Amino acid sequence: MHIHILGICGTFMGGLAALAREAGHRVTGCDSGVYPPMSDQLRALGIELIEGYGAEQLALKPDMFVIGNVVSRARLADGTPKFPLMEAILDAGAPYTSGPQWLAEQVLAGRHVLAVAGTHGKTTTTSMLAWVLEGAGLAPGFLVGGVPMNFGISARLGSLAGGQERPLFVIEADEYDTAFFDKRSKFVHYRPRTAVLNNLEFDHADIFD
Missing domain, CATH: 3.40.50.720 (NAD(P)-binding Rossmann-like Domain)
Structure with missing residues (x-):
């Protein structure tokens, strides 16, 4: 494709x-x-x-x-x-x-998605979680809103490892809108099996009431 x-x-x-x-x-x-x-x-x-x-x-x-x-x-x-x-x-x-729709259909389907949400600290927490899982030998996939120094790349697919039923995928779950034709938050598309919520405050007043 x-x-x-x-x-x-x-x-x-x-x-x-x-x-x-x-x-x-x-x-x-x-x-x-x-x-x-x-x-x-x-x-x-x-x-x-x-x-x-x-x-x-x-x-x-x-x-x-x-x-x-x-x-x-x-x-x-x-x-x-x-x-x-x-x-x-x-x-x-x-x-x-x-982007979120393509990701959900082409990458996240069939994976155990761990989504990191919250107003602050998403990028850091996503990077840390991916690194912990990497250290545990679980070879997670991830998509981080930055380039973690320990991985040297912002995203990878990962692989099935450590006796998991399905590959793990850690994603920074952004609440900002998906696209001009889909005003839902990006994370609506991700359907995680595990969610991490760092904190919650009113934010993005340009799109949320």
Whole structure:
């Protein structure tokens, strides 16, 4: 499968790209801010990065466009689309999905998902939990909203180990919205068997009441 990721240099979408590449998919992507650490990680994995959201990328004809939540249907002051590629995808009727939906269907299905949620400390706790499970010989998969120094990569698939019935997968369960066409929190898609809730405060007043 060839997937083209819009917003690929975000920490979540960059991790998703790494997982897709490890799974054997062809991965390309675009963003308006192609910079380290995610750009370095993606280029090291052989993922082609395109600067900007030009409509000409429709010609790549991927099997699926994966849309990050940075993308919207907003227009600039002169009335032109802020994300021309998204408008081209919609006009052409090309297949698209959100990052969390793709992850749930292509990676998390069949795995024991451990989701780390909360207002503060998700990235640190997710990294620590993955490292503890790694030290226990359980070879977890993970997706972290950063690049942990002890792993050197933000995401990996992991493997079945330690007598587990299904592979473990640790994920940073972000409460922010999924995409402009799916305003549910990302973690709604993950369906974890184990949940870690660090803390809970009102946050993201731009999308929550």
